[in-house]
Amino acid sequence: MSNSSAEPDLDTIVWIREPAQKHLDANDASLRAVRDMIKAGRRQQVVDLLKRWDPVDVMQLLTRLRLKHARKLFQWLPANPSIKVVAELRPEFRSILMEETTLEQFRDILAGLDPEDTTEILNEFPDDVADELIARLPDVEDIATLATYADDTAGRVMARKFVALPEDCSAGEAVSQMREQADRIRKIFTVYVTDANGKLTGTVEVGKLLLAPSETPLREIMNRDVLAVSADTDQEEVLRLARKRDMRTVPVVSGDGHLLGRITPKQLTRIASDEANEDMLLMSGVSAEARADDTVLRIVKGRLPWLLAGLVGASVAATVVGSYEDQLAEAAILAAFIPVTMSMAGNAGLQASAVAVQGIATGALWSGDIFYRLMKEFFAALFNGVIAGIVLGCLVLIASLVVPLEAPLHLALATSLSLVCVTTLAATVGASIPIILDKIGIDPAMAIGVFITSSNDVLGVLIFFLMATTFYLG
Incomplete structure (x- = not known):
């Protein structure tokens, strides 16, 4: 007490x-x-x-x-x-x-x-x-x-405090400038070099600057291969470029090349966290603006559109199932395999789309690599589908020894082939949609949530009944 x-x-x-x-x-x-x-x-x-x-x-x-x-x-x-x-x-x-x-x-x-x-x-x-x-x-x-x-955007998150010196400034003078501005700028990793008009022409890392003879002009030791971003560049693109080039800070320039600011390591970390949280929310079917302290009205406003979109997808899948009412009446056992098919389609699609979104976000997925990646996803999904289909077919045959099933061999064939086709198609769609959305300027993380799940449910049910009609009821 x-x-x-x-x-x-x-x-x-x-x-x-x-x-x-x-x-x-x-x-x-x-x-x-x-x-x-x-x-x-x-x-x-x-x-x-x-x-x-x-x-x-x-x-x-x-x-x-x-x-x-x-x-x-x-x-x-x-x-x-x-x-x-x-x-x-x-x-x-x-x-x-x-x-x-x-x-x-x-x-x-x-x-x-x-x-x-x-x-x-x-x-x-x-x-x-x-x-x-x-x-x-x-x-x-x-x-x-x-x-x-x-x-x-880069302009919104950039720091406006940086060290920028002319090309003819010596290394010794640059070190003195860094010391004078140490109180104003917390951490200095890079000194930016500009021409007479204030345009960015190069960078010098602090370590290289300290090791250079004090009388050496910056133009002789600076790195001229400078990657800079414009102020209106999306922060996710800034993060992607920084990771690709292994940059600790990213300079921000105006349209005519004048240095405006820099994206600091702290800001890059914050951008990575923000983008990860946003993608997580989008993949969960929640608005990216959602907060833990949202009001009831804001929660409804942020989630209801996604729920309605999922309702539309589920309704379409239910319509597909309803269109095969006669087949279900003829062989009620088929209804037992609908959840299996939809689950496999959803899981395969989510796995493939998650890998695609991660590749896009980290910059690991290059334009010239897209076809090769899609082919890898296709054959990997085909291989997984074949194994899953064989397992399901064996389970059906084993179950037929305990429970009386009509034409168990044909049922096993129909369910196995449907699983192969559903898994392969769902993974291909899941890997393709994020890439397509990224190309047209839409956040690819949106593909992982309701869109992929609903579309694969519809395709999975449709393929299942086509296979069942062809190989079991035909």
């Missing part, structure tokens, strides 16, 4: 960094101590304690407290630790914790962040609140510039 009247020993209240999606029991005592101090209104003690903690640890504490306690704690924190905590919080937690704080507190917090971080946080607020905050911030021009770029 905790005693809220006793003065807690702050040195004994520590936090152990928790792995993702896991809570450590060792932190429970600290959680209770902080909660008791919040209930007792001991603001200064809480502030003194959390100033000693890393912002990530404070963020983890916030997300484990009850919402009303987390809001109060966040209001108690002075601007300096709050700034770092806000930067660590996931968007859904930011919007929940800060919804009752004042505009002045928002301004104090956001004023200490980089413009790109501020812009990202402002995206979580309603438009009227965001506009009011932008008007109060000191870097309003930089924030407004970032806000002009579309969401999920």
Whole structure:
């Protein structure tokens, strides 16, 4: 039993960094101590304690407290630790914790962040609140510039702080410039080289710069093979190019080649996480905009279209089954194999489409490699289908020894061949659709959810009855 009247020993209240999606029991005592101090209104003690903690640890504490306690704690924190905590919080937690704080507190917090971080946080607020905050911030021009770029583009997520020097600058002068700007720019991996007009002409890695003689001009040691992206390039394409070229940072240039900013390693990691979460939601038949704290109306709005699309697909499959009503009446045993066929079609299609989407996302699937990949999927699915068909045929024959079945050999042949055809066709469709969607500019992850499942269910049922009519009822 905790005693809220006793003065807690702050040195004994520590936090152990928790792995993702896991809570450590060792932190429970600290959680209770902080909660008791919040209930007792001991603001200064809480502030003194959390100033000693890393912002990530404070963020983890916030997300484990009850919402009303987390809001109060966040209001108690002075601007300096709050700034770092806000930067660590996931968007859904930011919007929940800060919804009752004042505009002045928002301004104090956001004023200490980089413009790109501020812009990202402002995206979580309603438009009227965001506009009011932008008007109060000191870097309003930089924030407004970032806000002009579309969401999920390089211009929206780029950092505007970088080291850019002219070609005739010496290595020694470049090192001095890096030291002068070390406080302004947290981590410098690459120095960008520009011509007299400010256009990007090359890059020099920091390691190479430090090893070069101090009088060496940058033009003699710079890498002229520079891969840059435009500000309107989709962030997923930026990530793909960075992985393909093994780049730690990616420069962003204007249409005429002037350097605008850079995509930092932190931003690349964030893009990878965002894209993975978006693909996961799309593959599950959920809107990419879904959040854990969505209202009932927003949940319905985000999920209902996908559910209705699945309903249409299921209705078409039911219509196909209904059109073979006479065949089912003649041989009711066929109904037992419909779930088997639909399951195999769905699984084969999902497996093939998942591999295709992954290849597209990572850049491993090249245009010249598409036909070869499709042929591999076709023959692999054919081989899997043959094995699955043989297993199913054997099970039918074994079952006929226990349960009386009419023409078991023909039934085994019909079900086995249908499984071979369904598996092969479903995998081919599953591998092809994401590639087609990617070519026409649609996120290929959309193919994995309702679309692939529904289409393969319809094709699977249709093929099954065609085989059954030909080899069992014919």
